[in-house]
Every structure is written in structure tokens, then in C-alpha cells.
Amino acid sequence: MISAEGTKMPLTRDDPRLHEDMVQSLQRELDGLKVEGLYRSLRLVDGPQGPRIHIDGKEAIHFAGSDYLGLACHPRLTQAACQATMRYGCGAAAARLISGNHDLYPQVEERLARFKQAEAALLFSTGYQANLGVISALMGFQDVVFSDALNHASIVDGCRLSRAKVMIFPHNDLAALEDLLREETSAGRRLIVVDGLYSMDGDVAPLREIVELAKRYGCVTMVDDSHGIGVLGETGRGTAEAAGVLGRIDIETGSLAKALGGFGAYVVGNRTVIEYLINRARPFIFTCALPPAVLATVLEALTIVEQEPERRQQLWDNTRHMRVGLREIGFEVSPRGTQIIPLMVGGSERVMRLSQELLDCGVFAQGIRYPSVPRGTERIRLTVTASHSKADLDAALTALAEAGRALQLI
Missing domain, CATH: 3.90.1150.10 (Aspartate Aminotransferase, domain 1)
Known part of the structure; x- marks a missing residue:
């Protein structure tokens, strides 16, 4: 904008050209994505x-x-969802720390904790929120995270949000991980985080060896088992069961929207860790509770995994x-x-x-x-x-x- 004196004036917030410039900039970026495929x-x-x-x-x-496992449209899950909706309604209408913590929540969390042989569990709305919430709540600028190079984007973003020092090791490279563990000694809390079953490559993390390294170098272990729960292990308890370390992973997250055919996500681990997340994990605190129908389908899906x-x-x-x-x-x-x-x-x-x-x-x-x-x-x-x-x-x-x-x- 040019003033009457011929000088250039800054755009104001209500100037429509400010919005036009942004839209044009976004369109150029979209056009660039098309060119790049x-x-x-x-x-x-x-x-x-x-x-x-x-x-x-x-x-x-x-x-x-x-x-x-073909559970997304299983009639038992559909029936459980309908019955829960008739009893509780369509939505929780509040965060869990307000009035959204209806009685299906403790049932699902206790069931998941037993299933994963952990002390306690906590439900999140999505797997992305679970990883974001856990890492950003537990880790800070004085801490260090050792992260596999092919970890899910939610783990990457959780590390960034935590402000912790992040040391990335090549995918499933135990020797490189041990070098980093030996090199980094000044941190406060130390966390090794990996996917259990990698969603883009289809391979699994060497959890038994990672657990041993964590014990040797004083680290906490965290595994995202979104693609392993219900699938891997003799009883479908996931990657840790398949690796022979069920109950030895400190923190496990995972999606309930894949093999279990529903929605939502879980965190299982030490009871104190779960209590801390209730008080400090922002994606949990500031998100509306899951619809009751979702929780009912999780209970039914876990039953099918165990029975079939x-x-x-x-x-x-x-x-x-x-x-x-x-x-x-x-x-x-x-x-x-x-x-x-x-x-x-x-x-x-x-x-x-x-x-x-x-x-x-x-x-x-x-x-x-x-x-x-x-x-x-x-x-x-x-x-x-x-x-x-x-x-x-x-x-x-x-x-x-x-x-x-x-x-x-x-």
C-alpha cells in the first residue's frame, strides 16, 4: 500500500491482500508438490x-x-458399539479429567494392562497423541532420547516437542546404538525408543537385545507396538511377547485402530508413570474423551484375540x-x-x-x-x-x- 506522500505503508491485519498473499504462497507450494510427484x-x-x-x-x-485380523466389521464389535451407544450416548462430551471418564474406561485400561502384563494402562485418542504425550511429558531439555532412524513421525515429533537431546541411530543397528549409549553420559533421564513392528518396512525391532542394552546403560525403554498388538507373539500380545521380553518393556504405546479394528490408543507401564501422564501429558489432559462405543469395541476385540x-x-x-x-x-x-x-x-x-x-x-x-x-x-x-x-x-x-x-x- 502506498500513502498519499508516496511512501510504502505496511499491510494491516484486516487488509484482504494479506490473506491473498498467504493463499497464493500456499498454492505455489501445492503446485511444487505436484511437480515433484x-x-x-x-x-x-x-x-x-x-x-x-x-x-x-x-x-x-x-x-x-x-x-x-478382519475385526473392523466383525458383528460382535458392531453389536458392542451399538449397545454402548444406546446406554451411554454418542459422545463423552468432556475431557476425562472433567466428566468424560465413564465406567468403560477403567474396564478397558485394566484389561489392556493385564493383556500386556503391565501395572497400569492409559487410553489416548490416537497413537499419534500417545507418542507425543508420553515423550513430551517424560523428557525435557536435560534428558536424552536414543531414537531409531525409521521411527514413526509421532515419535519424531514427540522428541522435538520434549526439547530433549535426540541421538538417532541407524535402523536396528545395535552396535551404533551402543556406541551412542557409551558416548552420551551426561544426561538426566535416558530413553531408548523404537517401533516394535515398523509400518513401512515390515521388520521388527531386536527388543531382547535393546532391553539388555538399556539395563547395561541405565536407560528406560519405550516401544510403539501399533502394528504388533494382536498379531505378533503366541497369544497376540505383540512384539515384546514374540521377542520373549513381555513385561520387561518399561513403556509401550500402540494403536487400537489396526489389528483390533477400532479406534484410540494405549500406553502401558509402571503405575507411577501412568499417574504422571494423567497429570502432565497435554494431549491427554486437553482432549475430549473417546466415545463409549469405541471403548466397547476394544473390549470385544481383545476377547476375540484371546479366544480365536x-x-x-x-x-x-x-x-x-x-x-x-x-x-x-x-x-x-x-x-x-x-x-x-x-x-x-x-x-x-x-x-x-x-x-x-x-x-x-x-x-x-x-x-x-x-x-x-x-x-x-x-x-x-x-x-x-x-x-x-x-x-x-x-x-x-x-x-x-x-x-x-x-x-x-x-
């Missing part, structure tokens, strides 16, 4: 989750979700079938591993082209790009579930073979 848009899902899904008006075999081990067995049968089939058609995939199977492609445009070609063939498998994974490691991430039929798996393998050859991946 990093632009994201929302797909429309019509109907329930399952082995097949209606997405953008087309039915496709679903290999992009996390409903590993055949669901996990079917998941592993399907996973082996898919991994062996992928190797036979030429993809570099281990015949053994978890239900998360990455197919490395490289290049944002190339991976999204493969994703679209698969969808055109009736298979929905999401292309994963930066910042979800490092540049140059773009991939298709396949997620196998217990509810996939052998026909679903074989149809997907046929589509992957055709699309893979077309893009010269195999």
Missing part, C-alpha cells in the same frame, strides 16, 4: 473395510489397510502365501516376514503409476512416498490380512506380475 489427495471409500473395498467408485482387493488364535494363524498362512508368490514372479521379497510387505520401486512418479495400474487391475495397494519414507526408497506397501481368501491373494499376484513387468520391476 508428492501431491496427495483423498480417495473416497464407499462401504465397509474388508478384503475387498469400494474406492473411488470401483471395487478392488484391499491391500492398503491395517485391519490385519486361528485368526492369527490364517494371517500368517496368507502372509507366507503372498511372500512366496511374490518371489516366484520376481520381486525381491523374503519368504519369511510379517504381514507388511514393501515392494521397492524408487521414484515418486513411478510408484504412483504402479499404484494406479494395480487399481486399474482391481487391486488397491498404496504407493508410499517422501516424507513417509526417505527419498529414493519409494515403494508399494502391501498389507496382508486374515480375511483375504487364496483367490484374493492369487488375483493380486497376477496383477502385480503384469504391472511389475510393464514397469520393468521384474
